Amino acid sequence: MRVRxxxxxxxxxxxxxxxxxxxxLPEPAAAQQPDSSDAGAGQExxxxxxxxxxxxxxxxxxxxxEGDPVILLHGFALDVEMNWASTGLLESLPGEFRxxxxxxxxxxxxxxxxxxxxxxxxxxxxxxxxMDHVGIAQAYVVGYSMGGRIALKLVTEHxxxxxxxxxxxxxxxxxxxxxxxxxxxxxxxLQAVVEGEGSVTEVLWQPGWPEPPLEWRAALDANDxxxxxxxxxSLEGLSVAEAALRDSPVPILAVVGEDDxxxxxxxxxxxxRPDVTVVLLPGSNHATALVDPGLEQAVLSFLRAQR
Numbered sequence: 001m002r003v004r005x006x007x008x009x010x011x012x013x014x015x016x017x018x019x020x021x022x023x024x025l026p027e028p029a030a031a032q033q034p035d036s037s038d039a040g041a042g043q044e045x046x047x048x049x050x051x052x053x054x055x056x057x058x059x060x061x062x063x064x065x066e067g068d069p070v071i072l073l074h075g076f077a078l079d080v081e082m083n084w085a086s087t088g089l090l091e092s093l094p095g096e097f098r099x100x101x102x103x104x105x106x107x108x109x110x111x112x113x114x115x116x117x118x119x120x121x122x123x124x125x126x127x128x129x130x131m132d133h134v135g136i137a138q139a140y141v142v143g144y145s146m147g148g149r150i151a152l153k154l155v156t157e158h159x160x161x162x163x164x165x166x167x168x169x170x171x172x173x174x175x176x177x178x179x180x181x182x183x184x185x186x187x188x189x190l191q192a193v194v195e196g197e198g199s200v201t202e203v204l205w206q207p208g209w210p211e212p213p214l215e216w217r218a219a220l221d222a223n224d225x226x227x228x229x230x231x232x233x234s235l236e237g238l239s240v241a242e243a244a245l246r247d248s249p250v251p252i253l254a255v256v257g258e259d260d261x262x263x264x265x266x267x268x269x270x271x272x273r274p275d276v277t278v279v280l281l282p283g284s285n286h287a288t289a290l291v292d293p294g295l296e297q298a299v300l301s302f303l304r305a306q307r
Contacts, residue, residue, distance in 0.1 A: 060109040061102035065094025069139040072101035073147030079108030112227035120237025144168040156244040164251040164306040171265030175239035190229035253302040257284030
């Protein structure tokens with residue numbers, strides 16, 4: 001049975017660089033459960049907060065399960081509960097893997113630096129600090145959207161620390177590629193919210209979407225708008241050079257919705273690294289892919305095969 005874990009009020013948008021559509025989705029569909037031989041299937045996962053110091057920034061993480069370690073990296077403005085617990089991965093994997101998921105700096109219950117130089121490459125450094133903190137020399141890394149960008153940076157800069165990587169709703173673009181126009185408009189909008197003009201919901205909500213429920217509006221508006229703007233300003237620091245991507249020996253799985261705006265980046269990734277395994281989720285977009293049973297199944301299959 002799929003576990004429902006209460007979500008804290010600070011949760012917001014669903015994209016790494018992008019969509020908020022999860023908030024207008026129905027309840028996540030129950031994924032096909034592993035067969036009865038799968039350890040951990042159907043078990044309730046209890047999340048106990050732990051913290052570590054990341055060069056003066058307090059980072060929250062959870063550590064569940066036993067087995068080969070897997071680091072989980074959530075998307076922009078999400079946290080552990082929204083990206084991993086409510087979608088089922090923290091329920092289905094702990095029977096055979098040790099899952100270590102952190103609230104990235106600027107998100108959830110972690111500290112939120114106010115300047116952009118507190119983000120970008122520091123996201124990558126935090127993963128290495130966490131691995132050192134818990135005594136792990138090497139791990140699988142699974143990232144969704146912005147988390148996928150962080151994972152790809154790890155793959156190219158620290159291949160000795162990554163056994164294999166999964167990029168969900170994320171691929172690769174050459175350094176200097178500008179973000180979508182919608183995202184470029186978010187930065188001044190968020191900065192205006194800091195000055196008391198408008199709300200985070202008004203800045204992030206997309207034209208043509210239904211009016212957000214009051215609870216979602218409250219959750220969006222509870223975010224630290226300045227920290228979110230600083231994160232967006234820092235993302236060029238996660239760019240990966242083509243030569244570094246080509247030279248990395250780390251196995252990669254890319255899982256992307258058929259209608260995801262990140263699909264061209266996945267195509268570009270596969271063009272540079274033809275050995276990348278690509279799984280396309282029919283009918284899913286950047287938001288719905290996160291609750292598509294195919295995502296969970298692809299992650300499980302890939303990690304088991306690499307192990």
